[in-house]
Amino acid sequence: MQLTLTTPALIFSTISLLLLAYTSRFLALANLIRSLHSQASQEINRVDILMPQIENLRLRVKIIKNMQLIAIISLFFCVFSMFLIFLQQMILAEFAFAVSLILLMISLSLSAIEINISVKALNIELSQCVGDRCKLVK
Template sequence: MNNASIPALIFPAISLLCLAYTNRFLALTTLARGILKEHSVAPQPHWEVQLINIRHRLHLIKRMQMLGLAALLLAALSMGLMYFSVPWYSGEITLALALVCFVSSLATCVHEITLSIDAIEVEFKRAKVPEI
């Protein structure tokens, strides 16, 4: 395996993550539209809490997607730098930056999942579902 093929190893992972992030985004926007419609007819205090949470999560998903795309672009740039034998450190530094973006995207995803759990906990408490 030559050096230029090493950055290519993260392409499938980034592509799958971006697809998963897009699915989360679409599900949240659908949920938000439903809650907003219901809230405009009969405002409920708990909906405001959920809408704030959803807005925050949508911004996190945007950040996750941007970091994932930055990782993809940096990995592609890294491949080009390594392929054209630009000084060795250029490609490796660019690959390191791609990996930092990739890991940051995953860390942001963990934070968004935590907020997702917090959001459903609000509904469980409102419905008086016993804690486990």
């Protein structure tokens, strides 16, 4: 395979869009955590219901943080490979690009894990609903 400057440039835009999506997910979770924390502090009798949800969200935030960090490192290696191509250091450029792709796959895998955790949490929440009404189950 011939690695040219345009090959890492394609991945560069992909990683940038992924980082934007990850940040959006992080901000949505942060707002939800703040809301649940406020509810827990105001409604002492619901703390036992809300705290497991907050713990679940804490785990998801950690995963998203790792997704973002790994994607940023992937972006770094992608740009670094472009720099090495510019310097005509093709073996090092190919290695840096391969590292970038591997890190991107790890980041995407973490994203799939986080989505799975999110869906499980929603299913637990929905299992407490009967018909049009939701009831609190201890």
